[in-house]
Amino acid sequence: MSARILVVEDDRTMAEVLLAYLRRAGYETDWSADGSEAYQLWQRRRPDLVVLDLMLPGMSGLELLRRRRTIADDAAVIILSARGEEEDRLVGLETGADDYVVKPFSPREIVLRVEALLRRTERAAGTQLVNRRLEVGPLLVDQGARTARYEDRELALTMREFDLLAFLAAHPGQTFSKVELLRRVWGWEFGDTSTVTVHIRRLREKLERDPSDPRLVITVGRAGYQLVDGPVG
Known part of the structure; x- marks a missing residue:
């Protein structure tokens, strides 16, 4: 169809x-x-x-x-x-x-x-069949159920916000550029990297105590973004 x-x-x-x-x-x-x-x-x-x-x-x-x-x-x-x-x-x-x-x-x-x-x-719909739980500090991402919890609080994420968070949670401590995230999360070989900027901002608003001073989803110089590996203070 x-x-x-x-x-x-x-x-x-x-x-x-x-x-x-x-x-x-x-x-x-x-x-x-x-x-x-x-x-x-x-x-x-x-x-x-x-x-x-x-x-x-x-x-x-x-x-x-x-x-x-x-x-x-x-x-x-x-x-x-x-x-x-x-x-x-x-x-x-x-x-x-x-x-x-x-x-x-x-x-x-x-x-x-x-x-x-x-x-x-x-592909995102297909991941509903994947039974994999990712834990990074106080963050728990359940790929099978497509749910995420942070400090025992369930996060209200859109489909693409979830995909981005799940990808970062599968690679904690690793830094990815906007272009890499666009390719590996969105599946695009070309496109507007502002898409990544906006979704990172949204994740921070839902995850961070102070989105203007992120401690979990951080910016690494000009290299890109990473999910911090380990407890968040």
């Missing part, structure tokens, strides 16, 4: 090109040019992945994404935007997007990013 992709884009020409490329790649597709309509379509059709423009009539792309994430919708999301500044990308990623592509773009690039995201999602 092929994955279902929802394209939310008010530029008909651009949407038709994207839909043609996605269908040629074997995906089932739906299209909406209006934010409010897209919300209903998203709810009704339950897409595996959404390609989402930000500037939409009816409801902005960011508001649409925010509303879907508040009800724990875990469909993968690729944002399309003409705004490519770092702060714009961070806002999109923090709202719940998995990837951010700046216009103009190649339709083939979108297909490749869709394929990478769906592969990552499929």
